[in-house]
Amino acid sequence: METSSASTDNLLRSTRLGTADTDPGETREWLEALEDVVRVAGHDRALALLRLLEEQAQQRGIVANVPPYSAYRNTIPLEQQPAYPGDLALEERITAIVRWNALAMVVRANAAYGDLGGHIGSYASAAEIFEVGFNHFFRADEGHGGDLVFFQPHSAPGVYARAYLEGRLSEAQLANYRQEVGGNGLSSYPHPWLMPDFWQFPTGSMGIGPISAIYQARFMRYLQHRGIADTSERRVWGVFGDGEMDEPESIGGLTLAARENLDNLTFVINCNLQRLDGPVRGNGQIIQELESLFSGAGWNVIKVLWGSDWDALFARDKTHSLLRAFADTPDGEYQTLGANDGKYNFERFFGRAPELREIVATMSEAEIDALKRGGHDFRKLHAAFRAAMLHQGRPTVILAKTKKGYGMGDAGESRMTVHQQKKLDVDALKAFRDRFALPLSDADVARMKFLRPPETSREIAYLRERRAALGGALPARRRRSASLAIPDVAGYAQFALRAENKEMSTTMAVVRLLGALLKDKTLGPRIVPIVADEARTFGMANLFRQVGIYSPTGQRYEPEDAGSMLYYREARDGQLLEEGITEAGALSSWTAAATSYSVHGEPMLPFYIYYSMFGFQRVGDLIWAAADQRARGFLIGATAGRTTLGGEGLQHQDGNSHVIAAMTPNCRAYDPAFAGELAIIVDHGLRRMMQEHADEFYYVTVMNENYPQPSLPDGVAQDVIKGMYRFRRVDAVQERARVRLLGCGAILREVLAAADMLAADWNVGSDVYSVTSFGELARDARNAERWNRFHPGQSAIRSHVDTMLEGDAPIVAATDYVRAYPQLIAAYTRGRFVALGTDGFGRSDTRSALRNFFEVGSHHVVIAALDALAREGTLATDIVAEAIARYGVDPSRAVPWEA
Numbered sequence: 006m007e008t009s010s011a012s013t014d015n016l017l018r019s020t021r022l023g024t025a026d027t028d029p030g031e032t033r034e035w036l037e038a039l040e041d042v043v044r045v046a047g048h049d050r051a052l053a054l055l056r057l058l059e060e061q062a063q064q065r066g067i068v069a070n071v072p073p074y075s076a077y078r079n080t081i082p083l084e085q086q087p088a089y090p091g092d093l094a095l096e097e098r099i100t101a102i103v104r105w106n107a108l109a110m111v112v113r114a115n116a117a118y119g120d121l122g123g124h125i126g127s128y129a130s131a132a133e134i135f136e137v138g139f140n141h142f143f144r145a146d147e148g149h150g151g152d153l154v155f156f157q158p159h160s161a162p163g164v165y166a167r168a169y170l171e172g173r174l175s176e177a178q179l180a181n182y183r184q185e186v187g188g189n190g191l192s193s194y195p196h197p198w199l200m201p202d203f204w205q206f207p208t209g210s211m212g213i214g215p216i217s218a219i220y221q222a223r224f225m226r227y228l229q230h231r232g233i234a235d236t237s238e239r240r241v242w243g244v245f246g247d248g249e250m251d252e253p254e255s256i257g258g259l260t261l262a263a264r265e266n267l268d269n270l271t272f273v274i275n276c277n278l279q280r281l282d283g284p285v286r287g288n289g290q291i292i293q294e295l296e297s298l299f300s301g302a303g304w305n306v307i308k309v310l311w312g313s314d315w316d317a318l319f320a321r322d323k324t325h326s327l328l329r330a331f332a333d334t335p336d337g338e339y340q341t342l343g344a345n346d347g348k349y350n351f352e353r354f355f356g357r358a359p360e361l362r363e364i365v366a367t368m369s370e371a372e373i374d375a376l377k378r379g380g381h382d383f384r385k386l387h388a389a390f391r392a393a394m395l396h397q398g399r400p401t402v403i404l405a406k407t408k409k410g411y412g413m414g415d416a417g418e419s420r421m422t423v424h425q426q427k428k429l430d431v432d433a434l435k436a437f438r439d440r441f442a443l444p445l446s447d448a449d450v451a452r453m454k455f456l457r458p459p460e461t462s463r464e465i466a467y468l469r470e471r472r473a474a475l476g477g478a479l480p481a482r483r484r485r486s487a488s489l490a491i492p493d494v495a496g497y498a499q500f501a502l503r504a505e506n507k508e509m510s511t512t513m514a515v516v517r518l519l520g521a522l523l524k525d526k527t528l529g530p531r532i533v534p535i536v537a538d539e540a541r542t543f544g545m546a547n548l549f550r551q552v553g554i555y556s557p558t559g560q561r562y563e564p565e566d567a568g569s570m571l572y573y574r575e576a577r578d579g580q581l582l583e584e585g586i587t588e589a590g591a592l593s594s595w596t597a598a599a600t601s602y603s604v605h606g607e608p609m610l611p612f613y614i615y616y617s618m619f620g621f622q623r624v625g626d627l628i629w630a631a632a633d634q635r636a637r638g639f640l641i642g643a644t645a646g647r648t649t650l651g652g653e654g655l656q657h658q659d660g661n662s663h664v665i666a667a668m669t670p671n672c673r674a675y676d677p678a679f680a681g682e683l684a685i686i687v688d689h690g691l692r693r694m695m696q697e698h699a700d701e702f703y704y705v706t707v708m709n710e711n712y713p714q715p716s717l718p719d720g721v722a723q724d725v726i727k728g729m730y731r732f733r734r735v736d737a738v739q740e741r742a743r744v745r746l747l748g749c750g751a752i753l754r755e756v757l758a759a760a761d762m763l764a765a766d767w768n769v770g771s772d773v774y775s776v777t778s779f780g781e782l783a784r785d786a787r788n789a790e791r792w793n794r795f796h797p798g799q800s801a802i803r804s805h806v807d808t809m810l811e812g813d814a815p816i817v818a819a820t821d822y823v824r825a826y827p828q829l830i831a832a833y834t835r836g837r838f839v840a841l842g843t844d845g846f847g848r849s850d851t852r853s854a855l856r857n858f859f860e861v862g863s864h865h866v867v868i869a870a871l872d873a874l875a876r877e878g879t880l881a882t883d884i885v886a887e888a889i890a891r892y893g894v895d896p897s898r899a900v901p902w903e904a
């Protein structure tokens with residue numbers, strides 16, 4: 006042990022004050038005093054004094070300009086490092102085998118099949134991180150307990166390779182990595198859709214993992230505080246890349262995690278200093294940058310930079326010359342040092358200063374070469390993981406410094422191109438074998454044999470024993486949970502089904518439905534209403550009082566509106582998730598709730614209500630990831646439609662979301678016109694998701710336009726769900742022709758007005774259909790078309806579109822979304838098909854002005870219908886000209902989607 010005065014001497018020599026110190030004697034006294042406190046009273050006392058000093062300095066107006074990060078060394082000093090609880094040698098051997106199998110999997114796939122892709126370098130850098138987790142920390146539970154682990158996506162080969170050793174995956178599956186179509190394959194990245202018994206969380210799109218992990222940890226607390234599940238012993242671990250931290254989603258939830266004291270959450274950032282193209286921060290230091298970021302956000306930061314063999318070097322370094330050299334080394338140079346051998350490192354790093362040379366004077370080049378970064382050292386990693394688990398009150402991030410392509414030698418280690426390295430020649434493979442002392446003959450290497458020690462081997466026994474001690478296998482996804490009883494729609498939704506032309510908007514209707522469902526004894530507590538600071542916009546303020554806003558700290562202030570009926574009530578067991586202005590965060594919460602049936606064995610039913618423009622368009626990739634993980638819940642796109650949301654203009658008016666929703670395979674998307682349709686859709690969704698366990702979710706758009714809501718005709722429920730029903734038949738006096746008019750969402754009312762005008766003014770009769778979902782109609786029609794193609798000679802099955810739209814009278818389909826939306830069914834209809842929609846940028850104006858502008862108002866429906874009939878030869882062309890003139894449409898007006 007150093008004496009306090011010796012260590013003070015060292016510090017004084019290395020201090021930044023240096024010769025500028027005007028009173029070295031006094032400086033020494035201060036430093037020695039601190040050393041004495043540490044020695045006599047311990048770290049905590051020293052910390053308390055420092056905090057007091059800092060406070061006093063601030064009070065005196067002395068503001069220290071210190072960098073927001075600590076020195077470039079391990080946060081946990083050697084003295085605080087616990088003994089390693091595992092068998093280090095055995096774990097090294099197991100890791101080597103997993104490394105080999107992961108590498109062989111990728112190289113085999115690419116050697117045999119050309120360009121299947123896959124990554125070697127990322128897992129090579131993360132192997133020790135994962136193995137420490139698997140052997141000592143990641144707890145599983147054969148039921149629904151256990152920890153949740155978000156895996157760095159392109160490390161998937163390593164996770165598969167380990168599952169193979171555990172006997173969870175077969176050799177054939179490994180050989181089928183990235184070949185899923187024939188069955189028995191393994192997906193490129195974690196995808197619950199593709200491997201529903203294995204992966205829980207899709208992380209392949211950078212940034213989705215980090216934000217999802219945060220909101221998952223938060224949701225676990227929500228379940229706990231609401232008394233739904235005991236999650237107190239469970240943790241969320243997220244292993245992510247340092248490059249990945251560039252994504253806004255990666256850092257978007259950091260302050261929430263600290264604010265809500267999520268000490269059940271640990272991030273491990275695999276800081277191999279590289280991303281795909283090159284260094285993450287060639288001219289800077291990503292680790293220091295991340296430390297500043299995370300500590301500024303309120304996280305506990307643990308840096309694991311240097312391996313155990315550096316301990317001796319630090320001990321010899323009396324002047325902190327290592328720290329100074331580290332501080333002066335940009336990441337681009339660390340990469341070059343990492344890619345080169347001991348000789349190069351001796352010359353280019355230690356050779357910089359006599360003190361540095363001195364530190365390694367007795368070491369051979371081979372020993373210098375073997376110096377490990379902390380992220381490859383089990384002991385250092387274990388100490389950090391353990392400290393993270395023990396840390397209370399804040400989430401922890403472990404910044405683990407690693408080498409990309411660790412162990413790949415000249416074939417990749419810290420090479421610029423390592424991310425893309427998918428093929429290794431035999432010499433490189435042999436070097437890898439030798440480097441990790443793998444029991445493989447040259448022939449085994451050449452054919453890239455997968456290694457699996459016999460069942461009786463110590464390796465397999467150890468592996469099994471460790472996993473058994475931690476509760477079982479992981480990752481593992483459960484498919485099912487209990488069903489929930491669904492109340493009878495006729496009971497709670499009469500106001501909508503039998504609306505008798507009462508005026509209301511569909512937004513009001515959905516909020517009323519939600520309010521009623523929340524009161525249901527069984528289903529009610531399972532509902533998770535979510536808003537991103539728009540509850541008042543959608544008339545949901547009553548929920549503040551009714552179910553309370555979730556806040557882990559309850560309400561520590563008297564709300565300004567305490568005296569009002571609908572006061573802003575925050576509560577520890579509050580049910581509403583008021584996320585603030587973060588659609589990405591709200592969507593992540595929605596996903597956590599929507600997958601709770603699988604992840605926690607507790608079916609929950611989230612309703613996330615938001616500005617529809619800020620959904621699929623803004624956070625579409627998060628929705629895609631939710632779809633991948635078989636989310637079940639409702640997304641309610643409110644203030645929907647490009648002309649129905651009046652004054653809000655270009656960035657708010659949504660004419661797109663239904664097209665994107667229709668491309669999401671397990672999303673059932675609806676744009677109902679009427680409250681009754683909405684009630685039928687919600688009831689159907691509830692049954693499908695909560696009782697039939699269908700892996701689908703529902704996107705429903707609702708509008709804020711008030712209009713009379715009709716009672717629905719009897720017997721249309723099934724057709725509403727299929728996507729369309731005939732709402733009205735309009736006959737004209739002295740009828741000259743008939744058309745089919747399809748209206749979707751709010752534009753149905755324009756279509757109904759058009760039907761009346763066609764009959765009254767132009768003697769044209771019509772059948773008006775309410776289309777609740779062009780997407781569902783198209784899906785069904787595609788299925789029918791395909792079945793018929795593959796079953797020649799058999800009697801054809803008919804799609805819903807086909808049975809509804811018999812005959813070949815022209816069809817005009819109008820919607821508040823872009824024309825591509827109704828055009829989804831165009832190919833499946835008979836008769837001329839004309840789509841009217843809202844292509845172009847939105848703008849602020851009244852609904853009627855906007856509908857005229859986009860040419861979806863009733864006049865335009867009439868003109869389009871007459872034109873279609875004229876083009877069929879059923880009506881004379883001059884009727885169209887007459888209508889254009891009568892309705893005052895200027896044929897030379899600017900094209901709306903170009904204006």
Ligand SMILES: Cc1ncc(C[n+]2csc(CCOP(=O)(O)OP(=O)(O)O)c2C)c(N)n1
Nearest residue numbers: 127209210211246247248249277279280281
């Ligand atoms: C949203 C998104 N953008 C781009 C990619 C492509 N991509 C895959 S891995 C990768 C680099 C990752 O670097 P890093 O996070 O540092 O991880 P490493 O492989 O270095 O461990 C990129 C750009 C992606 N998967 N997702």
